[in-house]
Amino acid sequence: MSGKGYIFLYPITKEFVMTQGMVPDFLKGRYTGGFGSMMLVNYADSNVGPYSELLFIPGKFDYKGKRWQTISKIYVSSEASIVNGRKNWGIPKERATFEFKRLNEREERIIVMAGETRILDVVLRSGVIPFPVSTKFLPFHLVQRENQQEIISQLVLEWLAQF
Numbered sequence: 001m002s003g004k005g006y007i008f009l010y011p012i013t014k015e016f017v018m019t020q021g022m023v024p025d026f027l028k029g030r031y032t033g034g035f036g037s038m039m040l041v042n043y044a045d046s047n048v049g050p051y052s053e054l055l056f057i058p059g060k061f062d063y064k065g066k067r068w069q070t071i072s073k074i075y076v077s078s079e080a081s082i083v084n085g086r087k088n089w090g091i092p093k094e095r096a097t098f099e100f101k102r103l104n105e106r107e108e109r110i111i112v113m114a115g116e117t118r119i120l121d122v123v124l125r126s127g128v129i130p131f132p133v134s135t136k137f138l139p140f141h142l143v144q145r146e147n148q149q150e151i152i153s154q155l156v157l158e159w160l161a162q163f
Contacts, residue, residue: 003050005039006041006124007038012059021058027061030061031060032062037140042100047084048081048084049078049080050078051076052076052077052112053074053075054074054075055074055075074092075096075114076094076095079095082095089144094114096113097112099113103123106125107123109121110122110124139155141155
């Protein structure tokens with residue numbers, strides 16, 4: 001897969017995760033902390049064609065004696081991504097429309113709509129100093145559940161960061 005995206009990491013409270021984190025039932029009451037993350041990606045190429053996605057990972061959860069992360073909410077722009085995401089990874093993808101509008105060489109406005117609901121409307125500014133970043137040595141270990149079956153996966157990201 002290749003494309004362009006933004007990753008936001010932030011400290012998150014247990015109270016927020018329990019009340020607003022959209023935690024799946026099998027992980028409720030198992031929150032252990034850690035950083036939450038939001039990822040906004042515009043894939044130019046993937047095994048299901050080009051598409052965009054906005055996803056939320058609320059932090060880490062204790063499950064079967066290990067600490068896992070989970071994608072508790074995800075919006076995508078492609079029906080093929082919805083079908084394959086649920087079938088292959090147990091990720092509860094939902095349909096949304098994405099608008100990426102370049103404002104100038106360093107700023108971009110992104111709007112994500114789920115039906116008539118505005119999920120995200122943000123202007124992001126990239127920096128001028130690019131450098132490579134990878135999660136190869138500290139990947140996101142994910143657990144999802146689809147049709148009462150746990151699906152374990154590992155998310156490794158490599159990108160050129162700009163600050």
